[in-house]
Amino acid sequence: MNFPDCASTGSIGCGQEGRKAESMCSLPKPANIDNNRDAEGEILQKLAELVRQGLEVVRRRVSEEAEEVLRSTKTEEPVVGENRAGETTTQATLQERAKRGRESEARGERGLIKRTREEEAHTDEEDEAKPLVLSSSGHASSPTGRRSREENGFKDDEGTTDRTRPGASNSYPRHFTEDMLPVGVEEEVVGGWVRGTIARLLSFVGFPSTPREAAVAANALLDYTWQKLNTGHWQDVPITWRLVFTWGSIAVVHILLADLQLSLSGGANTTQAHFSSAAEIVRACDRGLLMGAPVGDNPLHKVASLFNSHARLSATMADLPAEALPVAQQDEATVHFPLPSGRCPPLDRFLLNYMNKSVPVKLLGIVDHWPALKMWRIPYLRELAGARTVPVEVGARYTDSTWSQTLLTLDEYLTRYVSQPAAGAPTGYLAQHQLLDQIPELRDDLLVPDYCHLGEEEPRLHAWLGPRGTVSPLHHDPDHNILVQVLGYKYIRLYAEDQSPLLYPHPDPLLSNTSQAEIEGPQADWPLLQQAQYHDLILAPGESLYIPPRYWHYVRSLSTSFSVSFWWR
Amino acid sequence: MALVACGLNANGQITPAGPPLLCCPTPVRDKKDVCEVHIACSHILWKTNAGWQITGYRNLDYSLEEEMAQGWKISMSEMRMAAINDDGAVVLREKGQWRKLFFQRDTAMDSRNLGPSVQQVEDQDRIAESESNVHHTTSQIKFSSVFVEDNSLIALDEDGKMYSSGVPLPYGGSRISVVEVGKEHCMALTTDGVVLTWGSGMRGQLGNGELCQIDRPEPVESLQGITISSIASGGWHCVALSTSGDAYMWGWNESGQLGFPAKADQEASILGTFSHRC
Numbered sequence: 001m002n003f004p005d006c007a008s009t010g011s012i013g014c015g016q017e018g019r020k021a022e023s024m025c026s027l028p029k030p031a032n033i034d035n036n037r038d039a040e041g042e043i044l045q046k047l048a049e050l051v052r053q054g055l056e057v058v059r060r061r062v063s064e065e066a067e068e069v070l071r072s073t074k075t076e077e078p079v080v081g082e083n084r085a086g087e088t089t090t091q092a093t094l095q096e097r098a099k100r101g102r103e104s105e106a107r108g109e110r111g112l113i114k115r116t117r118e119e120e121a122h123t124d125e126e127d128e129a130k131p132l133v134l135s136s137s138g139h140a141s142s143p144t145g146r147r148s149r150e151e152n153g154f155k156d157d158e159g160t161t162d163r164t165r166p167g168a169s170n171s172y173p174r175h176f177t178e179d180m181l182p183v184g185v186e187e188e189v190v191g192g193w194v195r196g197t198i199a200r201l202l203s204f205v206g207f208p209s210t211p212r213e214a215a216v217a218a219n220a221l222l223d224y225t226w227q228k229l230n231t232g233h234w235q236d237v238p239i240t241w242r243l244v245f246t247w248g249s250i251a252v253v254h255i256l257l258a259d260l261q262l263s264l265s266g267g268a269n270t271t272q273a274h275f276s277s278a279a280e281i282v283r284a285c286d287r288g289l290l291m292g293a294p295v296g297d298n299p300l301h302k303v304a305s306l307f308n309s310h311a312r313l314s315a316t317m318a319d320l321p322a323e324a325l326p327v328a329q330q331d332e333a334t335v336h337f338p339l340p341s342g343r344c345p346p347l348d349r350f351l352l353n354y355m356n357k358s359v360p361v362k363l364l365g366i367v368d369h370w371p372a373l374k375m376w377r378i379p380y381l382r383e384l385a386g387a388r389t390v391p392v393e394v395g396a397r398y399t400d401s402t403w404s405q406t407l408l409t410l411d412e413y414l415t416r417y418v419s420q421p422a423a424g425a426p427t428g429y430l431a432q433h434q435l436l437d438q439i440p441e442l443r444d445d446l447l448v449p450d451y452c453h454l455g456e457e458e459p460r461l462h463a464w465l466g467p468r469g470t471v472s473p474l475h476h477d478p479d480h481n482i483l484v485q486v487l488g489y490k491y492i493r494l495y496a497e498d499q500s501p502l503l504y505p506h507p508d509p510l511l512s513n514t515s516q517a518e519i520e521g522p523q524a525d526w527p528l529l530q531q532a533q534y535h536d537l538i539l540a541p542g543e544s545l546y547i548p549p550r551y552w553h554y555v556r557s558l559s560t561s562f563s564v565s566f567w568w569r
Numbered sequence: 570m571a572l573v574a575c576g577l578n579a580n581g582q583i584t585p586a587g588p589p590l591l592c593c594p595t596p597v598r599d600k601k602d603v604c605e606v607h608i609a610c611s612h613i614l615w616k617t618n619a620g621w622q623i624t625g626y627r628n629l630d631y632s633l634e635e636e637m638a639q640g641w642k643i644s645m646s647e648m649r650m651a652a653i654n655d656d657g658a659v660v661l662r663e664k665g666q667w668r669k670l671f672f673q674r675d676t677a678m679d680s681r682n683l684g685p686s687v688q689q690v691e692d693q694d695r696i697a698e699s700e701s702n703v704h705h706t707t708s709q710i711k712f713s714s715v716f717v718e719d720n721s722l723i724a725l726d727e728d729g730k731m732y733s734s735g736v737p738l739p740y741g742g743s744r745i746s747v748v749e750v751g752k753e754h755c756m757a758l759t760t761d762g763v764v765l766t767w768g769s770g771m772r773g774q775l776g777n778g779e780l781c782q783i784d785r786p787e788p789v790e791s792l793q794g795i796t797i798s799s800i801a802s803g804g805w806h807c808v809a810l811s812t813s814g815d816a817y818m819w820g821w822n823e824s825g826q827l828g829f830p831a832k833a834d835q836e837a838s839i840l841g842t843f844s845h846r847c
Contacts, residue, residue, distance in 0.1 A: 191628070191647065191648040192626065192628035192629065193580075193610065193611035193612075193626040193628065193647070196626070212588070212589060213579050213589040215589075216577065216579045216589035216590045217579040217580075217589065220577050220579060220610065220611075224610050224647065227752065227804055230752075230804075230805070231720075231752045231753055231804075232753060232769070
């Protein structure tokens with residue numbers, strides 16, 4: 001790291017002292033005369049504004065979480081420090097030893113971090129230019145409230161100091177203290193080190209810079225938690241670990257934002273380096289979103305979309321003017337047994353004639369008013385989400401042994417697998433991904449069809465984005481499905497549940513809902529299949545298909561294609 | 570003989586006053602005559618001639634070193650520590666105390682689920698404890714070593730027989746010399762140099778060409794005829810070293826742990842983007 005303003009301090013190690021010195025002696029950037037530099041300066045000014053917004057989003061959300069934790073613990077009896085009947089001697093001796101140990105720890109190993117944090121708190125308070133806003137509890141803020149909270153609340157005493165202190169709710173932003181844990185994180189599951197680290201990291205949110213030790217600890221925490229998330233089946237991973245990953249990612253993003261703010265005001269790094277930092281922030285957000293637990297008002301969404309544009313500038317992308325052209329059907333498909341279609345059937349007809357009778361139908365006109373039909377083009381997707389990380393399935397079919405999943409930015413995926421696929425390269429499909437949860441702005445471009453609310457549960461949305469020639473092998477799903485074609489064309493074939501014996505289902509229990517047959521492969525290889533009855537159709541932009549539960553379906557894209565599916569039960 | 574270390578030092582586990590990350594091998598000077606080291610994520614256990622010492626995060630356990638004897642055999646993971654004490658019994662460190670684990674010689678007659686290596690130890694041990702209280706004439710099993718991960722524990726007795734969840738593991742009669750425990754699988758090496766694997770195989774860590782799970786230790790067929798002298802296990806991969814000096818590796822390669830190039834686009838570790846200076 002370079003700190004040209006602080007060369008006089010002579011510190012090469014650039015530990016905490018170096019960074020503190022930089023924040024105190026950094027000067028505003030001198031005015032530029034060069035025109036190019038002006039444009040660049042504007043971009044960087046805009047970036048600095050986004051950093052300020054991002055920090056505010058994260059701090060506010062962490063403060064809300066702290067409020068929530070305090071609210072839920074106020075209703076519990078304070079346990080520590082009370083003399084309960086029936087406590088065993090081992091409990092008492094353990095607490096005694098713990099008390100001794102905590103005192104020596106405060107003097108020893110943790111003293112360094114504590115001291116530094118308090119130093120920074122006092123230094124940066126004067127620098128905090130942004131006026132504090134009204135907190136969610138409706139109390140106006142005051143700087144003095146913050147100082148008194150620091151003096152009283154930050155020390156790690158045993159007992160109940162922060163929980164029951166009157167007037168505690170008057171200070172904003174509410175900070176995490178080291179005895180607090182985000183809602184849903186269970187100490188017994190995650191262990192003491194994870195618990196202590198996540199609490200300490202969240203307690204730093206709200207300060208313009210964090211000790212260097214915190215950044216290392218945050219990354220170590222995420223690495224360790226990542227191992228837990230990869231142990232066993234994904235659906236069996238305790239939600240506690242996923243929550244730790246979410247809050248750990250929020251802490252890392254906060255550190256990255258604070259670092260970027262410092263380096264932007266310092267003026268030492270190149271513009272390209274700042275764009276790389278923006279890309280790193282987007283990557284960290286997406287990692288937290290992809291592997292973490294769903295958390296209300298997750299700040300990672302907002303921060304990722306704030307930095308998408310600047311992040312894209314860090315990668316050189318070839319201009320592909322063909323992407324702006326309308327998408328035409330490129331591949332051939334013959335429809336032999338057309339499926340009947342209906343134009344906006346009334347809800348009760350749909351429920352009685354199709355859902356209750358397990359009859360598929362092509363639906364026309366049900367999404368005519370979707371802005372997505374006009375807006376979803378490749379250039380628009382790039383501008384909105386080009387730097388976002390998405391999971392891509394590589395390989396012809398998910399039943400192939402060479403099939404795999406990889407993570408790419410949307411820009412990389414669109415260039416490499418959709419618009420300019422290399423000859424002979426395997427197909428890449430952005431399939432069955434909750435892209436609309438990851439990028440909520442896309443959800444604003446569509447409306448969930450009313451038919452999807454006819455079940456008992458809320459519908460789940462998935463996005464399917466890919467080049468021509470993607471194939472989903474014949475399979476069935478347990479839920480009702482409406483597949484809406486937004487961009488491009490798809491060929492779909494449907495077999496009823498009673499045709500199953502003719503469809504070569506996989507013997508492996510993991511794949512028993514999938515057929516082994518190649519639907520459009522050599523007929524001689526799959527003799528039984530040729531006797532099975534089916535319907536087929538080509539889905540064009542604006543058209544939809546209702547697929548009943550356990551109805552077999554096979555899909556092949558005939559052009560670049562973007563579809564949205566709604567699953568409900 | 571010099572001792573060097575590198576890696577995470579955020580809790581002061583390598584050197585108490587050093588930077589949070591040591592990316593180059595750094596001499597460890599404040600500990601003398603170190604003869605054994607056990608490493609977890611947040612802490613390190615050292616054995617010197619003067620006794621045991623733990624550095625880094627302590628989890629409020631301040632009497633640990635006083636309650637360990639020099640001759641104990643230790644196994645440690647981030648959240649769990651087990652040992653063979655001077656009496657040859659298996660003890661587990663819990664809430665500031667060493668708790669003795671109970672084992673029985675015979676597999677229970679009802680179908681006890683010995684499943685994959687990722688299993689809860691506590692419940693099964695309490696069951697074993699209450700059952701062994703009934704058998705007054707149970708002779709004490711003497712153990713030689715124990716191997717732990719956060720969610721599993723395998724004990725090896727003096728006859729080279731493996732135990733898990735309080736009962737022997739079902740496999741052929743070969744004596745086991747060492748066991749290695751991964752996140753979801755286990756490896757064992759017999760005294761004849763045969764490698765056994767069991768547990769979840771979803772990432773190819775069983776080395777048998779399949780991706781399914783096996784519940785009882787099975788020899789790795791493709792190593793048949795090769796005498797293995799030592800084994801090691803990572804979270805989801807395995808290494809076996811033959812007597813002729815060849816290394817065989819199998820399992821997950823998502824960050825290049827098998828020595829092959831990993832997928833180009835994947836970041837090996839979140840830590841990789843952190844700029845540092847030692």
